[in-house]
């Protein structure tokens with residue numbers, strides 16, 4: 244019987260992000276193109292049959308365990324079980340910056356849902372797991388489903404997409420950005436016309452933009468400065484509500500040359516865009 248697994252919890256990029264309106268509940272209606280990166284956190288789930296309950300081996304810096312999306316996801320899943328479950332200890336190796344627009348917390352929640360569904364042998368389908376995940380955050384469903392996608396609604400209505408699997412230089416300017424602050428900012432573009440995209444999306448995402456970019460550049464000079472630097476080598480774009488920005492390159496070596504030339508003090512990483520989540524690739528290997 245498998246008692247422990249280590250699973251990837253990848254980052255996502257919003258290759259574009261359009262805000263097309265506001266719902267009556269105040270949430271913004273989006274159109275976005277999600278792609279995963281082959282870079283992210285790792286989560287180890289270890290069953291502890293002798294000790295009931297769900298616990299984190301070490302807290303995530305700055306996040307109370309009660310608020311941690313890993314714990315919240317595990318508890319939401321446990322509620323669905325028809326019987327008593329073995330306990331679990333969860334350890335995370337955190338690489339993704341928080342408040343970076345890379346969806347780290349949401350990805351951690353999805354990895355926990357899928358990993359525990361596997362270890363606890365619950366047999367819950369992806370539709371139900373995506374619905375459970377949506378209650379934890381708008382980005383959780385795409386991580387649960389595990390395919391690059393055109394997202395609508397708040398990002399939960401997903402149509403599989405196949406953007407090119409290019410290489411990215413991802414930079415993390417020295418600021419953390421609160422998503423709620425950007426969505427409530429004055430002057431945010433909230434009326435981008437809805438686009439119609441065939442389900443087999445193969446269009447050039449560079450024609451589209453991130454509607455949060457102007458507000459974020461105005462409020463965060465570090466983001467503006469990093470974008471100006473990266474733009475010298477091609478289009479640079481914000482992911483989510485920032486703070487991370489990215490530039491795309493056709494090969495790893497092209498991306499690494501730019502990465503090596505970055506000014507000192509800028510953090511980030513180089514990674515490849517992938518249309519099947521590394522989490523799902525790993526789970527398929529385990530089957």
Ligand SMILES: C[C@](O)(CO)[C@H](O)COP(=O)(O)OP(=O)(O)OC[C@H]1O[C@@H](n2ccc(N)nc2=O)[C@H](O)[C@@H]1O
Nearest residue numbers: 257269270271272380381382397398422423426483484
């Ligand atoms: C920016 C994205 O990462 C793009 O993929 C997501 O839309 C973020 O969605 P999320 O993780 O659910 O965002 P949260 O950090 O929970 O949202 C914080 C706050 O931002 C506002 N918010 C968020 C998402 C959305 N579509 N419209 C909003 O107006 C809401 O006031 C919400 O309470």
Ligand SMILES: Nc1ncnc2c1ncn2[C@@H]1O[C@H](COP(=O)(O)OP(=O)(O)OP(=O)(O)O)[C@@H](O)[C@H]1O
Nearest residue numbers: 311312341342343344345346347348349351422483
């Ligand atoms: N496991 C977790 N990892 C990271 N953040 C978490 C986690 N659980 C809860 N959070 C909370 O979620 C907030 C957002 O963190 P996250 O890494 O998801 O940011 P993000 O990449 O900007 O997300 P998004 O792209 O969804 O806006 C953090 O500031 C933290 O308070």
